[in-house]
Amino acid sequence: MNYFFIFVFLFVIELAYFKLADYFNIIDRPNERSSHSRITLRGGGIIFYIGVLLYFLLNDFQYPWFFTGLTLIAGISFADDVRPQSSKLRLLVHFIAMVLMFYQWNLFSLSWYFTIFALIFCTGILNAYNFMDGINGITGGYSLVLSVTLLYINQFQQSFVDPKFIYIVLLALLVFNFFNFRTKATCFAGDVGSVSIAFILVFLLGLLIIKTGDFSYLVLLSVYGVDTILTIIHRLILKENIALPHRKHAYQIMANELRIPHVVVSLIYISLQALICIGLFVFKSCSYYYLFSIIIILSVAYILFKKKNYHLHQQL
Numbered sequence: 001m002n003y004f005f006i007f008v009f010l011f012v013i014e015l016a017y018f019k020l021a022d023y024f025n026i027i028d029r030p031n032e033r034s035s036h037s038r039i040t041l042r043g044g045g046i047i048f049y050i051g052v053l054l055y056f057l058l059n060d061f062q063y064p065w066f067f068t069g070l071t072l073i074a075g076i077s078f079a080d081d082v083r084p085q086s087s088k089l090r091l092l093v094h095f096i097a098m099v100l101m102f103y104q105w106n107l108f109s110l111s112w113y114f115t116i117f118a119l120i121f122c123t124g125i126l127n128a129y130n131f132m133d134g135i136n137g138i139t140g141g142y143s144l145v146l147s148v149t150l151l152y153i154n155q156f157q158q159s160f161v162d163p164k165f166i167y168i169v170l171l172a173l174l175v176f177n178f179f180n181f182r183t184k185a186t187c188f189a190g191d192v193g194s195v196s197i198a199f200i201l202v203f204l205l206g207l208l209i210i211k212t213g214d215f216s217y218l219v220l221l222s223v224y225g226v227d228t229i230l231t232i233i234h235r236l237i238l239k240e241n242i243a244l245p246h247r248k249h250a251y252q253i254m255a256n257e258l259r260i261p262h263v264v265v266s267l268i269y270i271s272l273q274a275l276i277c278i279g280l281f282v283f284k285s286c287s288y289y290y291l292f293s294i295i296i297i298l299s300v301a302y303i304l305f306k307k308k309n310y311h312l313h314q315q316l
Contacts, residue, residue, distance in 0.1 A: 007171045010050065011178075013047065014047045017046060018041055021041045021042065021043055021187070026043050042081050043188075044180060046074070046192050047172045048193055052067065054168060062162060066100065069104075070203075073097040073199050074195070097199065122206075125201075125221060125224075126199065128198075131228055132249065134249070134251065135262040136181060137263055137266035139189050140189070141181055141270040143201060145273050146201055149220060149277040160211040160212075216291045219280055219291045220276075222295060225295075235248060248310075248313065257309060258312070
């Protein structure tokens, strides 16, 4: 495969999408949850789906059940970007897509509790990615770190997927980051981007965990996971409806109340997850202790940060 031409192709497709989004008014208008103030093109993350589609067509239709699930989930997410869809319809499509991915994993041949765990895990990660996609660069940059880490594991530690798949995902991420990871983003990922890349990364991580039987690889999602779970717990303590928009994530307080530039906040999250990924290789012999230690450290840091700065949010 000529990756240079694939990169150029994806770049051109992204530019073509911008024209269509502008023509059909597919834009992101700031609301009470937003950390941005400019009207910006939405749905630039469709390039993640286009990249996987290209891989699927060029590689003898590998991973067909996963690809069908991704198509369903990208389709309903894009429709939601254009015009809000029923939450029940979105939930149904997400459920069908995950069942298809589980079939691709051959998960149903394992004990039933693996399916239950996978359903909770996948639902949580998809929602976490969607919740965390609020500032320039955070989704693309964070996903780039995870993809590079998974590529390294696949190449040098444990082969679990066709490496060409990860290469194309990386190229799509580079294209998206070029337009999004900047002070004034040209586009946002939209639901089609955040949910699609989450589905792709969960697929890869699931393949790795099933191949190795090692759940400590969940540490690759620890920064997003701790922020999302503890923010939900915080909102439940405040007796808020967790289904409603909010600005209580740690990254939102950094960007909104502390006025830290979006790109800097994204770099903090990306760098932190990158260091954690490197630590996984350093402490591989005690990977579960490492996972639990990271969760505890991140949780303590989150709580201390909120105790120090949450009053700024309350004053709004």
